[in-house]
Amino acid sequence: xxxxxxxxxxxxxxxxSQNLLKAGFNVSVNDLNDKAVAKLAAxxxxxxxxxxxxxxTDIIITMLxxxxxxxxxxxGPKGILQNAHPGLIILDMSSIGPTDAxxxxxxxxxxxxxxxDAPVSGxxxxxxxxxxxxxxxxxxxxxxxxxxxLQAMGHDIVLVGDHGSGVTAKLANQIIVNLNIAALSExxxxxxxxxxxxxxxxxxxxxxxxxxxxxDAKVPLILDRNFKPGGTMAINMKDLTNVLQTAHDLDVPVPxxxxxxxxxxxxxxxxxxxxxxGGIVQYFEKIANVTVTxxxx
Amino acid sequence: xxxxxxxxxxxxxxxxSQNLLKAGFNVSVNDLNDKAVAKLAAxxxxxxxxxxxxxxTDIIITMLxxxxxxxxxxxGPKGILQNAHPGLIILDMSSIGPTDAxxxxxxxxxxxxxxxDAPVSGxxxxxxxxxxxxxxxxxxxxxxxxxxxLQAMGHDIVLVGDHGSGVTAKLANQIIVNLNIAALSExxxxxxxxxxxxxxxxxxxxxxxxxxxxxDAKVPLILDRNFKPGGTMAINMKDLTNVLQTAHDLDVPVPxxxxxxxxxxxxxxxxxxxxxxGGIVQYFEKIANVTVTxxxx
Numbered sequence: 001x002x003x004x005x006x007x008x009x010x011x012x013x014x015x016x017s018q019n020l021l022k023a024g025f026n027v028s029v030n031d032l033n034d035k036a037v038a039k040l041a042a043x044x045x046x047x048x049x050x051x052x053x054x055x056x057t058d059i060i061i062t063m064l065x066x067x068x069x070x071x072x073x074x075x076g077p078k079g080i081l082q083n084a085h086p087g088l089i090i091l092d093m094s095s096i097g098p099t100d101a102x103x104x105x106x107x108x109x110x111x112x113x114x115x116x117d118a119p120v121s122g123x124x125x126x127x128x129x130x131x132x133x134x135x136x137x138x139x140x141x142x143x144x145x146x147x148x149x150l151q152a153m154g155h156d157i158v159l160v161g162d163h164g165s166g167v168t169a170k171l172a173n174q175i176i177v178n179l180n181i182a183a184l185s186e187x188x189x190x191x192x193x194x195x196x197x198x199x200x201x202x203x204x205x206x207x208x209x210x211x212x213x214x215x216d217a218k219v220p221l222i223l224d225r226n227f228k229p230g231g232t233m234a235i236n237m238k239d240l241t242n243v244l245q246t247a248h249d250l251d252v253p254v255p256x257x258x259x260x261x262x263x264x265x266x267x268x269x270x271x272x273x274x275x276x277x278g279g280i281v282q283y284f285e286k287i288a289n290v291t292v293t294x295x296x297x
Numbered sequence: 298x299x300x301x302x303x304x305x306x307x308x309x310x311x312x313x314s315q316n317l318l319k320a321g322f323n324v325s326v327n328d329l330n331d332k333a334v335a336k337l338a339a340x341x342x343x344x345x346x347x348x349x350x351x352x353x354t355d356i357i358i359t360m361l362x363x364x365x366x367x368x369x370x371x372x373g374p375k376g377i378l379q380n381a382h383p384g385l386i387i388l389d390m391s392s393i394g395p396t397d398a399x400x401x402x403x404x405x406x407x408x409x410x411x412x413x414d415a416p417v418s419g420x421x422x423x424x425x426x427x428x429x430x431x432x433x434x435x436x437x438x439x440x441x442x443x444x445x446x447l448q449a450m451g452h453d454i455v456l457v458g459d460h461g462s463g464v465t466a467k468l469a470n471q472i473i474v475n476l477n478i479a480a481l482s483e484x485x486x487x488x489x490x491x492x493x494x495x496x497x498x499x500x501x502x503x504x505x506x507x508x509x510x511x512x513d514a515k516v517p518l519i520l521d522r523n524f525k526p527g528g529t530m531a532i533n534m535k536d537l538t539n540v541l542q543t544a545h546d547l548d549v550p551v552p553x554x555x556x557x558x559x560x561x562x563x564x565x566x567x568x569x570x571x572x573x574x575g576g577i578v579q580y581f582e583k584i585a586n587v588t589v590t591x592x593x594x
Contacts, residue, residue, distance in 0.1 A: 176507040176509075194547060213509065251585065
């Protein structure tokens with residue numbers, strides 16, 4: 001059975017590594033958070049340093065907040081690349097930009113290490129269910145070697161192109177998700193200020209062309225005033241920052257994403273940035289002086 | 298059986314009036330387009346002027362392009378209001394602004410005529426199937442009198458508030474639909490320019506939080522370069538113009554809707570305004586100099 005090293009046991013990495021254990025893989029784990037490591041160890045995972053994973057596993061999965069953290073486990077004398085055996089595969093499932101993903105692929109190749117960028121969509125609930133969408137960039141032959149591993153964590157698993165394509169598809173995904181929340185927010189705040197019963201309106205429109213996964217996920221939470229993350233605005237702000245960088249590198253203007261990034265900065269100034277991205281609605285509520293809530297107006 | 302007058306036999310009114318006939322209602326019709334009238338007459342509808350409808354029917358449905366056309370059949374010596382019998386109900390299913398909807402309700406009340414604003418969502422396919430979403434504004438008692446009529450045309454039928462609330466909910470719906478298309482467009486154009494296989498990316502993300510009715514309806518058409526309307530950008534531009542008017546009347550800033558309205562004006566200048574609103578993507582394609590298509594890049 002394949003030996004897998006898993007680095008990064010956060011909201012996503014924790015359930016993802018549990019699903020690998022359930023699927024019967026030999027899983028080693030690593031995280032700065034000792035509690036997270038202890039939890040996985042209790043379920044049958046072994047603790048290993050990145051250095052030892054590089055020597056003793058077939059595949060290392062990284063699921064880290066940003067490119068900086070990925071580079072930090074790759075580089076240096078105790079890093080993965082210096083210590084890797086030839087043929088090691090690094091499956092970076094973090095959401096980073098394509099410039100970093102391509103640079104990682106290139107740097108790894110000099111150590112005879114293969115890489116794939118394979119970020120996910122679907123959030124904590126789908127990480128727990130093992131039904132994440134996984135967008136993969138890299139070589140077909142490498143992809144074929146990890147398909148069984150990806151299937152233990154995800155449902156829609158697609159190789160979308162060469163190195164960097166997975167993370168770029170994820171950026172496209174994040175544009176859609178976050179702008180769909182912004183659209184919903186603008187609409188809900190207008191309707192609330194007009195005195196409309198938002199729950200009834202939601203029932204009327206959810207089955208039509210306005211319906212979306214975002215609407216069904218976020219409207220009930222907004223009505224409950226529940227902005228506990230899920231995906232924090234801080235993480236989504238990082239993604240939109242990568243969107244702008246990537247788009248501008250390609251000469252693609254992204255006016256809506258740019259406007260939303262400014263709104264994230266406003267929400268950060270307002271102390272809301274660790275809320276769920278459903279909390280984007282609070283920007284519109286504050287400027288329009290109305291709250292989207294349940295029931296009587 | 299209730300006698301219904303139906304004014305406005307366009308893309309939506311045509312199948313909606315056919316569904317009323319199928320449900321067994323006594324239907325009279327009126328339109329400036331003789332062919333549209335002849336088609337419904339062949340199916341069992343009677344042609345009547347608005348003046349005669351006002352005297353001889355229980356409910357008059359108006360399904361017209363904008364408020365101007367609704368007012369034109371209501372007012373004047375041959376108009377509905379001057380000739381209405383007390384207790385007539387006007388069910389305006391056009392997508393107009395709430396200022397007009399409220400003014401119509403007020404004016405009609407002086408003639409002992411009840412009104413409801415009851416715009417729809419779902420487009421031609423759901424108009425044909427009789428499964429439209431219908432957002433209704435007005436009095437509960439009036440709504441109760443037309444429920445059977447609405448059920449012949451729609452599926453999700455909800456009274457969302459008093460006069461003007463139906464059309465405001467429709468504006469909220471239009472914000473979401475059109476901005477979801479704009480979000481999709483920005484994401485697709487970025488991904489296309491990065492060389493990603495768009496069909497594969499669509500398969501990867503449609504089941505996740507980015508998934509939406511707009512994505513499933515528009516991505517296949519965009520990949521086919523099919524911008525035959527459905528809902529023209531001209532009609533959606535009218536709705537967004539009403540969004541800005543309504544929002545500003547309520548002191549609700551709508552920065553994303555405002556930006557999209559400017560893009561509609563750019564597309565109008567570019568000769569695209571009679572395309573389906575899936576054609577919003579063409580704005581982004583033109584400025585980024587790339588086309589979102591199927592297959593090999």
